[in-house]
Amino acid sequence: MVIKLTSEAHDQIAAAIATAETRTSGEIFCVLARSVSSYRDVSLGWAAAAALILPLGLIPFGFEAAWIPGFADSWEAAHLASREISTGQALGAYAVIQAVLFLAVYLITRLPTVTRWVTPAAVRRARVRNAAVQQFLAHGLHVTEGRTGVLIFAALSDHRVEVVADEGIHARVDQTVWGDAAEALSQGLKRGDPAAGFEAAIGLCGEVLAIHFPPRSGNPNEVADRLVVI
Numbered sequence: 156m157v158i159k160l161t162s163e164a165h166d167q168i169a170a171a172i173a174t175a176e177t178r179t180s181g182e183i184f185c186v187l188a189r190s191v192s193s194y195r196d197v198s199l200g201w202a203a204a205a206a207l208i209l210p211l212g213l214i215p216f217g218f219e220a221a222w223i224p225g226f227a228d229s230w231e232a233a234h235l236a237s238r239e240i241s242t243g244q245a246l247g248a249y250a251v252i253q254a255v256l257f258l259a260v261y262l263i264t265r266l267p268t269v270t271r272w273v274t275p276a277a278v279r280r281a282r283v284r285n286a287a288v289q290q291f292l293a294h295g296l297h298v299t300e301g302r303t304g305v306l307i308f309a310a311l312s313d314h315r316v317e318v319v320a321d322e323g324i325h326a327r328v329d330q331t332v333w334g335d336a337a338e339a340l341s342q343g344l345k346r347g348d349p350a351a352g353f354e355a356a357i358g359l360c361g362e363v364l365a366i367h368f369p370p371r372s373g374n375p376n377e378v379a380d381r382l383v384v385i
Contacts, residue, residue, distance in 0.1 A: 158311060160187070164350035165382055171354040172380040175361025180371045181303040181324070182378040183360055184294055185353050188385050190312040191286035195265075197274045202261035206253040267312065283310045287317040290385075297321060299377045303368050307356050309340055309349070316340045318360070324367070332363045353382065 172183050264273050271279075287308035291297060296304030302323030309316045318333040336356040343352015 158187075158344070158347065158349055160349060160382070160384065167350045168353045168357070168382045169380045171357040175357050175364070176376065176380065177374070178370065179303075179361060179364035179368050180301055180374060181305060181360075181364035181368045182296060182299050182376075183305050183307065183357055183364075183380075184296055184378050185307045185357070185382040186287075186290045186294075186309070186385065187349065187382060188286060188290075188308065188310045191310045192282045194270050194274050194278075194282075197278065198261050198264040198270065201264050201273055202257045205260040206257035209256055210249060210252050271313070279313050279315065283308075283313050283315040284317055286310065287319050290383075291319045291321075294378060294383070296378060300371075301368065303364065304378065305360050305364070307336065307340060307353065307360065309344060309352075311344070314344075316344075316356075318356070324364070327367045328363055332359060336360050 168185055172185070175183055263269055287306060287310075290308060291304070291306045294306075296306055296319075299321070302321040304321045305324065306319040307316075308319065316337040318336050320328065320333060336359040339355035339359060340349075340352040343349055343355060346352070
């Protein structure tokens with residue numbers, strides 16, 4: 156997914172955050188991540204499994220080194236030596252097949268679309284969640300007064316959205332609100348309009364924060380009102 160954000164889109168998102176925060180002591184922050192993981196370990200896992208398992212299917216068919224052109228000699232040595240040479244050549248040919256399969260599967264699974272297909276949903280979900288939590292901590296949303304920080308996080312390559320709310324909010328807010336906000340942002344991204352998606356998600360988060368966490372005296376802005384793209 157290729158999404159380009161103009162300076163006007165950044166301004167639109169910042170304005171939406173500022174507007175929402177005028178009605179609450181909560182803090183809202185937005186992050187758009189192009190990628191949260193290379194998933195290289197997943198590709199290596201598939202490649203290793205293919206190299207170990209797929210060649211086994213050749214054994215019932217009487218696999219021989221001669222199956223690989225030019226690998227086996229056209230002449231055979233006599234008696235015992237013949238058996239030793241044939242076994243060594245077969246093992247060598249088997250190793251070559253394993254290496255070729257490993258490389259082929261690894262390269263195929265490095266294609267972005269294929270990577271997403273072969274990566275278990277639970278793995279992608281966990282890594283996006285971890286990335287969102289890291290951004291939550293990195294931008295100081297966990298040290299706001301009242302512990303009322305909310306992070307709206309989108310991972311483009313994984314097609315996932317996360318909303319992370321601090322502990323001061325969890326006990327008092329219906330958790331379905333965060334799901335609604337995440338869905339609003341997802342729809343905006345699907346339409347190719349991330350600014351509108353973030354704006355809708357910010358509005359939903361702002362509404363619930365305004366109900367449970369009204370502005371404090373002076374209502375200081377503890378976290379910058381902006382979208383960060385990483």
